[in-house]
Amino acid sequence: MTTKIDVGFVIPERVVLIDRQMLKAYADASGDQNPIHQNEEFAVSVGLPNVIAHGMLTMALVGKYVTDWSGGTASVKEFGARFIKPVIVPAGEKVDLTINGTVTEVSGDQIKIDLVATSAGIKVLGMAKAVVIKK
Amino acid sequence: MLAPDSVGSTFAGADSISISQSEIDAFAAVIGETDTTSAPPTFTIRISLDQFQNILTQPEIGLDWSRLVHGDQKFEIFAQVKAGDSLSCSATIESYRVAAGNEIVSVRSDLHRGAELVVSSWSTLVVRA
Known part of the structure; x- marks a missing residue:
């Protein structure tokens, strides 16, 4: 049985x-x-508050969230984001990356998702969107 | 400062970049992906960023990579990247501007497997003032 995904x-x-x-x-x-x-x-010498995560690591982790839902690494057709704030990673600590997604468009077999990623309550990605073909 | 006449230029990268299973496995392991029959969606950034660095730091173009941050990133994925692939990469400098002393460069990367376009990606790179 296929579950219909709605906006x-x-x-x-x-x-x-x-x-x-x-x-x-x-x-x-x-x-x-x-x-x-x-x-x-x-990191501090170049004006950052501390060591920061690679923006592309954040994006890779959000990508994993998307592909776990959509049915694997092959399901992503488009994926984009702006890096608006850094994820700050102090020594000896584990910091959160909290990810949410909402379906915003369903067109044929393509599903568009708006994504929100925060760390320590601060939004770290802007305009984060993916287009997937869900399996 | 980026040399202004480089905007619009397309650069061919190394003839071919071979993708190994161990590279895909290492990238997948960081994000907890266990299915490595094809690469995770953002895997090809390792090829594209490396090529952008090679091109943009050439003396005649002149970007200061040491003060660079990643502004945004977008991928369009037409086919899966798998171990054993041999990819060619071309990069295009699409735009350049200076805002509040920051240099903002938009670059595009096209990865081909033979004649087939596999992934196009767009990166905005910012050299902080």
């Missing part, structure tokens, strides 16, 4: 925890070794 459908919220270890793993997996994502002294 306004709310995808259950997910909270992912991000720590320095995850930033190191993402740096190695993505090749983005910018020290603002690993070295606190450097």
